[in-house]
Amino acid sequence: MKISKQNAEHYTWGGICDGWHLVKNKELSVIHERMPVNTSEVRHFHNQARQFFFVLSGTATLEVNGERIILNPQEGVEIAPLTPHQMINDSNEDVEFLVISQPTSKGDRVLTEG
Template sequence: MKISKHNADHYLWGDNCDGWHLVKNTELSIIHERMPANTKEVVHYHNQARQFFFILTGIATIQIHDEIITLNPQEGIAIPPLIKHQMRNESNQDVEFLVISQPNSKGDRVNL
């Protein structure tokens, strides 16, 4: 079955951010997310899930431990388990990106 953000399961998170589950099973999660201007997620880590963030549009900032990294369109970064991180949109435009988690990160997140 063909999947897109138009027919995928949708949810809201954070401060008016969107997520669309493109793939959702116990072994793998692929989510298309949108963060409006000047929004951020909670600093957190995952016990088991390894994640990869890939920017589709806009410019994102990700904090990994105390390092701040700017991600431009068509750039990504891998986050191993147990590494604290926070995705932020410090710009005045939406940021859209993919979050790929293996295994699925549901129930694996520890907020700090």
Template sequence: MKISKYNTEHYIWGRNCDGWHLVKNKELSVIHERMPANTVEVRHYHHHAQQFFFVLSGTAVLEVDGEEIVLHSLEGKEVSPHIPHQMANRSNEDVEFLVISQPNSRGDRSFADK
């Protein structure tokens, strides 16, 4: 069976942000996420998971260990374990992106102070 955001598990997080689990197993997670205009994720880090954020459409700001990185459509950034990070959409349009985590980041998140 083909996988898409239309036939897989959906969840809502933050302020009306969407997530679709495209791959969800112990060793790998691939999530398609959507952040509406002017939304922000909570700053956090992972103990074990390395992640790759890849913007599909729109423009996002990924803060990684205090440095803000602007990611445009078809650009991405890897984040290693133990590195505080936070995704934000400061634009007036939706941002859609992939979050690829290895191993799965479920239950591996701690809040990070600024």
């Protein structure tokens, strides 16, 4: 079945951020996310999930283990399990990106301080 933002399961997080489940199963998760200006997720890590963040539009900051990495469109970063990270939009435009998790990150998130 063909999948897109228009027919994917949609959810909101952080009050104003959007996510669309493009693939959602235990082995693999692919989510298209949108973060408005001045939003961020909480810093966390995953015990098992390996993730890949890939920016589609806008400019995102991905903080990985204390290092801030600027991601422009068509750039991405792989995050190994147990690595603290946080996606941040401190730019002046919305950011849209893919987050791919293997296995799914559902129920595998541990919040960290920082």
